[in-house]
Every structure is written in C-alpha cells, then in structure tokens.
Amino acid sequence: MIPVRRVFLPVVVCAGSAIAAAAWAQDKAPPAVPEAVPAAPVVVPYDDKLSRLAEVIGSVHYLRTLCKAPGGSEWRSDMQKLLDSETKDEPQRKERLTAAFNRGYRAFASVYNDCTPSAIVAEERYRNEGATLATEITSRFGN
DSSP: OOOHHHHHHHHHHHHHHHHHHHHHHSOOOOOOOOOOOOOOOOOOTTHHHHHHHHHHHHHHHHHHHHTTOTTTTHHHHHHHHHHHHHOTTOHHHHHHHHHHHHHHHHHHHTTOSSOOHHHHHHHHHHHHHHHHHHHHHHHHHOO
8 A cells, every 4th residue: 555645745746846847937917007097177267258268368468469559478488477367287288278378369360451440340359358358357257
C-alpha cells in the first residue's frame, strides 16, 4: 500500500503549479483609469444679458472704428476686461461671450463699409442699449 502522504503531496504541488501557470498565462488588464468627465458648462443667471451686452459691444466697436470716433479701440479693451473678470477659469463661457462679441462685430461689418448717417444712429442706439443692459445686470445681480 502506498502511503497517502507520498501521493497527496505531489498531487497538491502539481495542482498548485497548474493554477500558478494559468494565472501567469492570462494577460493582465491594465488598471482601469477613470475617464475624465468634462466639466459641465457654468451658467450664471445673467448669461443671456451678458451675451447680448457682448454682442452690443462688438457692434459698437465696429461702428466707432468705422466712423473714426474718439475712443473706438476702447470698446475692445473693455470687452477684454469683461472677459477677464467674468470668465477667469471658465473657458466655455469665455468662448460664448467672445462669439457674441464677434457676432455683433460681423453683423455691422457685413452691412456698413463706410460711415453713413444711419451707421452713426445705429452706433448711438447700440450704446444706449449697452448702457441699459449694463445697468440692469449690475443693479439686479451686482453686489
């Protein structure tokens, strides 16, 4: 009769080796890297009015530059200050406001090539609208 230890021990060793070999044979999947979830766009309650203000500023900038009015280039720098203060760490909001500014600029660039009396009237009306928007935004949402 064969002692149980002599049979049992080689069987356990062979089984353990087979399990280890099977484990090594499998491709180990790299650790799961969590996908970067894009941040939700930041929306503030006055974004619609601010977008319209940016569009108005773009229109006024074009018209004042076209008519060689004093301070024509100040409007673009004012828009840059607005972007810097409102969209510091929010690139999506900055893109939306920049697009609104460009839309306003291009709207009048496609209509006026020369400074005409109607361009001067349009510039004045847009400046008034911009002043109204700025007042509404700051009185309702300002500190």
